[in-house]
Amino acid sequence: MVLIKKWLSASTVNNKSKNFNDLNLNHFRFGSVITLPKNYEVYDFTQGYDPKRLMLSEYGIGRYNEVRQGMYTTELFAGNRNIHMGIDIAAPVGTPVMSFFEGEIFMFAYNAAAGDYGHTVITKHVLDGCELYALYGHLNEASTRNKVIGQKISTGEVIAWVGDKHENGGWNPHLHFQLCLEKPMVCDMPGAVSKENHEAALKIYPDPQRVLGKLY
Numbered sequence: 001m002v003l004i005k006k007w008l009s010a011s012t013v014n015n016k017s018k019n020f021n022d023l024n025l026n027h028f029r030f031g032s033v034i035t036l037p038k039n040y041e042v043y044d045f046t047q048g049y050d051p052k053r054l055m056l057s058e059y060g061i062g063r064y065n066e067v068r069q070g071m072y073t074t075e076l077f078a079g080n081r082n083i084h085m086g087i088d089i090a091a092p093v094g095t096p097v098m099s100f101f102e103g104e105i106f107m108f109a110y111n112a113a114a115g116d117y118g119h120t121v122i123t124k125h126v127l128d129g130c131e132l133y134a135l136y137g138h139l140n141e142a143s144t145r146n147k148v149i150g151q152k153i154s155t156g157e158v159i160a161w162v163g164d165k166h167e168n169g170g171w172n173p174h175l176h177f178q179l180c181l182e183k184p185m186v187c188d189m190p191g192a193v194s195k196e197n198h199e200a201a202l203k204i205y206p207d208p209q210r211v212l213g214k215l216y
Contacts, residue, residue: 019130020181020206028127030100030211031156033136033177034059034089042216043088045071061215062088062174064207072192074115074170081192085205086135086178087215093173097136097143097160100177100211101125105151105159106133108144109187111169117176118168119144120187121160123153130181135189136160137176138168179206 041060048070066084103125111117117137121144125132136143136159143160153159162173178189182204193201209215 020127020132023128023130025127025210028101028211029155030213031098033098033100033212034091034095034162034175035098036089036215041090043090045084058090058092060088060090060174062090063216064209065202068192072115074113076113076115077192078194080194080196081190083193083195083198083201084191085189085193085201086137086176086191087208087212088174088176090172090174091162093162093164094140095162095173095175096158097139097162097175099123099153099155099157099159100134101127102152102154103134104153105147105149107149107184107187108147110141110144111137111188114170116169117188117191118163118171119160121147122184122187122189123159131183133180133182133184135176135178135180135184137178137191138171138174139163141167177208177212179208179211180204181206 036059041057043060043062045066045068064087068082068084072082103123106124107122109120111120119139119141121136123134139160140163162175176191180189
């Protein structure tokens with residue numbers, strides 16, 4: 001929890017957050033991180049996850065800044081972190097995951113705890129002088145193989161693949177995509193935060209739809 005509180009120190013990000021929020025992103029050409037079909041689901045996890053619900057598609061979107069009751073039950077979440085700070089994109093195991101913009105590989109690791117990200121990649125990008133970091137979580141083992149820190153990547157380049165439960169932290173296959181205005185110290189970001197830390201988290205982890213476009 002000490003690391004989470006460090007990330008959520010709002011006084012260290014006010015200027016960076018303001019710079020990013022003031023950027024006109026219209027002149028940047030961003031790419032998709034997963035190619036979605038026309039008909040995908042938009043999930044509502046405000047009442048938790050129902051394993052018996054009828055799935056209309058293999059593809060779907062889990063929303064940013066959503067309070068998810070009863071979703072995060074492992075020790076990792078300490079019983080009180082339930083506000084989602086990224087966007088989830090459900091897709092079949094092995095689906096290619098692409099870089100949303102040109103940049104570089106910043107970190108990669110295997111986060112092995114139950115409910116964690118499993119194989120994880122963080123990329124670094126610079127937009128009009130503003131540093132932006134992107135976490136790609138719940139990946140397969142090949143995603144963290146043969147990578148080099150500082151390796152240059154281009155918009156739309158395949159950098160990872162969606163992982164299965166045995167390698168992605170125990171989740172149904174999906175990509176967790178999260179933006180961050182603070183330089184990560186480890187290959188991790190709190191994908192869900194508590195109500196107490198919510199206001200500060202919004203200043204550090206902006207809505208991924210700013211670069212992905214409107215998904216819901």
